[in-house]
Amino acid sequence: SQSRDKSYNTNICGNSSQFTELLIQSENDGVINDWYRALMDTISTHAWESDEAIEEDMPESPGAEKQDKEKEQRDSKKSRAMKSSTSMDASDNKKTRIKLKKFLTRRPTLQTVRDKGYIKDQVFGCSLSDLCQRENTSVPSFVTMCIDHVENNALNVDGLYRVSGNLAVIQKLRFAVNHDEKVNLEEGKWEDIHVTTGALKMFFRELPEPLFTYGLFHDFVNSIKIPDYKQRVQSIKERVKQLPKPNQDTMQVLFKHLRRVIDHGEENRMTTQSVAIVFGPTLLRPETETWNMAVHMVYQNQIVELILLEYEGIFR
Numbered sequence: 001s002q003s004r005d006k007s008y009n010t011n012i013c014g015n016s017s018q019f020t021e022l023l024i025q026s027e028n029d030g031v032i033n034d035w036y037r038a039l040m041d042t043i044s045t046h047a048w049e050s051d052e053a054i055e056e057d058m059p060e061s062p063g064a065e066k067q068d069k070e071k072e073q074r075d076s077k078k079s080r081a082m083k084s085s086t087s088m089d090a091s092d093n094k095k096t097r098i099k100l101k102k103f104l105t106r107r108p109t110l111q112t113v114r115d116k117g118y119i120k121d122q123v124f125g126c127s128l129s130d131l132c133q134r135e136n137t138s139v140p141s142f143v144t145m146c147i148d149h150v151e152n153n154a155l156n157v158d159g160l161y162r163v164s165g166n167l168a169v170i171q172k173l174r175f176a177v178n179h180d181e182k183v184n185l186e187e188g189k190w191e192d193i194h195v196t197t198g199a200l201k202m203f204f205r206e207l208p209e210p211l212f213t214y215g216l217f218h219d220f221v222n223s224i225k226i227p228d229y230k231q232r233v234q235s236i237k238e239r240v241k242q243l244p245k246p247n248q249d250t251m252q253v254l255f256k257h258l259r260r261v262i263d264h265g266e267e268n269r270m271t272t273q274s275v276a277i278v279f280g281p282t283l284l285r286p287e288t289e290t291w292n293m294a295v296h297m298v299y300q301n302q303i304v305e306l307i308l309l310e311y312e313g314i315f316r
Helices: 027-057 064-106 110-115 128-135 141-153 169-180 193-205 214-224 229-242 244-263 273-285 293-309
Strands: 008-012 019-025
Touching: 019 214, 128 193, 128 244, 141 193, 193 273, 214 229, 214 293, 229 244, 229 293, 244 273, 244 293, 273 293
Parallel strands: none
Antiparallel strands: 008 019
């Protein structure tokens, strides 16, 4: 590499006794190194051929017989070098395969690494059942922590859960929770309540399977379509009871909290309908999106709204 523009000069021998000077220029050191290696490999590979071409162009001389012998010696050396190189390459490949095989067979399982504490399971993106089992609870601790923080500090905040928090700060909170850092939502860096509410919504969005499981999505939709109101409520109640225990308990805690948010609607301007619009697509969605996604969204909101309205009867 020479000078500010990182150019590279090299002399290359052509098919005659004259040298040719070429300027190869690049601002990328990696490209320069690749060129250099390619040129040197090519020069090494074709060096014998160049020597032979020069000799063939030269006229016969009294020492021709001597030159023939030297040529034969060079050919012999070249052949031995090529065979040696091929043998070495094969040997290196074999050694590499053996080392790789040993590495793979000795590699510990993911569960072993987790048991030793080298890898910790994350909170965001973890299945609800696995997370609750790991924490030995039926409601994730992060969910209860967020709910407690909101209820103790911010039920009167305008646009609670509707207003978006700073995504960069939400991601920092997500990172801290995932890496088992001791998070205190009362700290100044989390002072914006919309960061807490945004992180809670993100937690539910990132569940591998939504709170209302995929398997029951169409059952919930069919229930909300029932014309008779009492039968509709009863059917939704039955569907909720079909959910896994962690889903039921987490849903009950969350909806109880959202009812408290609605109770402070005169201050935070959050109605049952507005809360349902925010949480419908977050908690309830089909496994495969189809052309009638807009129709599904209407049902998602209606299901959440009905559970909010009939909370006591459904979770009794």
